[in-house]
């Protein structure tokens with residue numbers, strides 16, 4: 001005996017392969033799939049003991065007529081006039097139009113040939129007006145053949161019908177239909193098959209054989225209900241012989257989009273009746289046509305098989321025609337039960353598909369339509385949906401950057417974002433929130449990463465984990481390193497002269513021949529407490545370099561020397577420098593310079609600086625003040641000593657020299673003879689000649705290293721500045737560098753950095769910190785202090801504001817720091833400081849104007865303007881307490897008067913309206929008023945159409961169709977008012 005395959009046996013038993021598989025499993029037989037073979041003894045066993053469903057089906061056979069009649073009763077509800085002829089053994093193409101007036105549709109065309117009681121069936125097959133009501137049906141219950149009248153009347157569930165006639169078989173019409181298609185479908189070329197779409201059993205229409213009832217109901221959602229036309233869209237397949245899941249495009253359980261609402265005018269599983277909207281799925285093409293006989297009659301729209309695309313089960317082992325279809329009955333189901341194209345009815349939002357029969361479309365149009373169907377339509381544009389995949393964008397990335405990543409048109413994203421309430425151009429930087437909203441809408445998890453995170457991710461892709469490396473270090477690994485010092489101060493107060501004097505003070509100078517090279521940084525040695533202590537100086541005076549480095553995230557400086565000329569006192573740039581240092585949490589040593597000059601008043605400088613929280617040690621503070629004369633090299637040693645004392649007291653300057661070097665490029669240039677030359681400051685590890693190195697987007701191998709004396713060095717330990725030769729290009733000041741495991745890695749890291757830099761070159765972080773976002777930033781641990789810069793028109797008000805702000809009690813968790821204050825307009829320096837320190841600028845009766853305002857905008861610095869002090873105080877207090885809420889006011893954008901209501905099964909009610917004022921925009925918030933009384937508000941203009949086109953806005957004087965989503969309680973003469981909430985600028 002030949003081996004039998006599972007699906008063959010399933011077919012034989014009239015059950016689903018799946019059910020048989022399950023049954024086999026229960027029986028302890030391991031069978032992998034439906035195409036697996038089964039050993040003869042097992043086959044025998046199964047035949048003797050078939051699956052329950054099969055047994056049930058067998059039993060059902062005897063009651064077939066009743067079921068057939070039950071089926072036949074169904075179409076009453078829809079009064080489908082396209083029923084096949086009674087005695088459907090030869091179902092010909094149906095005659096469109098109400099040819100059969102009787103409410104009862106004749107039995108399934110194939111039934112008579114298969115059913116146990118052909119006579120009864122034949123009797124049933126006649127149009128039976130008597131079946132239209134249960135009352136009529138009642139007398140007929142005596143025989144199975146007459147059970148048909150007992151079928152539910154429209155709206156009545158089959159279950160109810162079954163309950164009413166307990167003796168009658170359940171009218172779920174399972175078994176009898178199954179053989180139908182098998183017998184009918186392959187009708188050899190001759191007789192025309194049933195009209196496509198009307199014969200649910202025709203495998204040619206993608207209908208496989210029915211499944212046992214139990215299984216069907218298991219699939220969830222497919223109830224055996226009958227007769228409820230309103231539900232037909234969803235259960236159409238069920239009615240006509242319970243098609244397998246996957247054959248019913250409307251079954252919500254099968255994941256097909258439901259065409260929405262009632263489909264009362266559709267012919268259910270068999271396809272639409274002529275002229276009815278197509279239920280969805282691709283239209284058949286000639287390739288699908290089995291034979292001429294199956295072609296619908298002229299004038300008839302070829303119904304698409306109910307399957308459509310993506311049917312899970314496909315046509316399955318349907319008829320003899322093989323999987324997915326058989327010749328003979330209308331259009332052939334697609335092989336395997338549905339090709340890759342086409343799908344069920346619904347498309348896009350409010351608008352596409354459904355509707356009237358349209359002209360034939362080209363393949364391209366269909367393809368485009370299909371793609372549209374997949375894309376959510378927001379604001380009239382369709383953007384393909386993500387499935388939650390993670391997309392990483394750089395901080396400061398724009399819509400264009402994101403569009404690139406998901407391969408869509410940036411303009412579409414602009415529109416989408418607009419409809420989500422955010423306005424941005426395609427190239428404008430977006431903040432994290434905006435990306436969040438956009439991502440949530442489009443189904444992407446957009447991660448905005450900071451430069452540091454990005455670096456981390458970049459390194460981790462090369463198996464370099466700097467954090468883990470640092471964490472793994474123990475105290476034993478760490479060794480003391482020299483402090484790195486930057487000299488800052490007001491113009492002409494002697495910074496350069498002081499740096500020169502310090503250079504000269506180098507105790508090693510005589511041995512090395514003095515510092516001859518200006519490489520951007522140098523190291524001097526001094527004797528301190530009996531030891532030789534090196535100190536590294538950044539050789540670029542002024543806070544601009546300091547700020548530039550900080551802005552790149554490079555923390556280079558350990559200690560700042562603030563130079564103040566004793567004859568001049570504290571000047572504006574003194575304060576700026578001070579603010580920068582304080583904002584960076586860098587301890588300050590004050591060098592009171594030019595004490596040799598007549599009129600020098602070092603004490604005055606001390607006094608002045610107390611106002612800025614720099615209190616000299618002799619006054620009980622913690623700041624060391626050293627009176628020096630750079631010109632006369634006076635007290636330079638003391639200054640160096642003060643630096644070391646401060647470093648020892650305030651800082652833990654240790655680093656691990658025994659690892660690959662990491663550090664920062666201090667400056668770099670292209671030397672004609674030597675090529676790119678970069679001065680780097682080693683911060684950790686030891687840099688050695690021959691190391692593969694990557695600095696920013698430059699990479700190379702360290703060919704040679706020079707110190708500030710022009711001497712070649714073989715290795716550079718932490719805090720050691722050296723000039724590096726061997727890079728392929730010039731890095732930027734502030735770029736971090738590291739030694740890579742090999743040249744290739746160095747090059748790849750450099751290339752990746754370069755690519756990322758290119759992308760972000762125009763974009764910068766739009767929002768650094770704002771009062772609104774402060775609380776989140778605090779919660780996220782991004783900040784623990786609110787940095788403020790106060791600017792006012794008169795010093796009195798600035799002081800008053802500062803005093804009041806400092807009195808705000810916000811608990812211990814949050815700090816408030818005023819890093820700068822001053823009188824006059826908000827300057828570029830203020831903005832730079834704010835940018836480098838994540839500060840917010842409060843302007844009291846002063847503004848940032850012109851270019852400064854632009855820079856602030858570009859840099860994402862928040863400037864808040866106030867005219868009343870208490871308002872500023874209130875805001876800051878609220879922000880610190882996490883209570884600051886933006887204030888909004890409602891602004892009316894348009895009104896439309898409803899003229900007529902169109903009821904759409906698909907969209908609900910559509911209000912045909914005339915725009916009275918302003919414009920009505922899709923997505924806008926809306927309120928309905930009836931005779932001046934607000935009926936409801938907070939609605940959304942879910943859909944907007946001009947004639948048949950979806951539009952995004954309709955202006956005054958034009959008519960349009962407005963859909964308000966699920967809100968349907970609209971009447972003619974109602975007024976739709978759209979409005980938006982605009983943030984009120986705080987005064």
Ligand SMILES: Nc1nc2c(ncn2[C@@H]2O[C@H](COP(=O)(O)OP(=O)(O)OP(=O)(O)O)[C@@H](O)[C@H]2O)c(=O)[nH]1
Nearest residue numbers: 490491492493494495496497593594597629630631
């Ligand atoms: N008398 C006297 N003059 C000094 C002293 N230090 C600097 N100067 C003079 O002050 C002037 C400015 O000195 P710089 O060192 O150029 O000052 P700077 O702060 O570097 O100036 P910028 O580079 O313009 O910011 C020069 O003419 C110096 O000679 C000092 O200790 N005593």
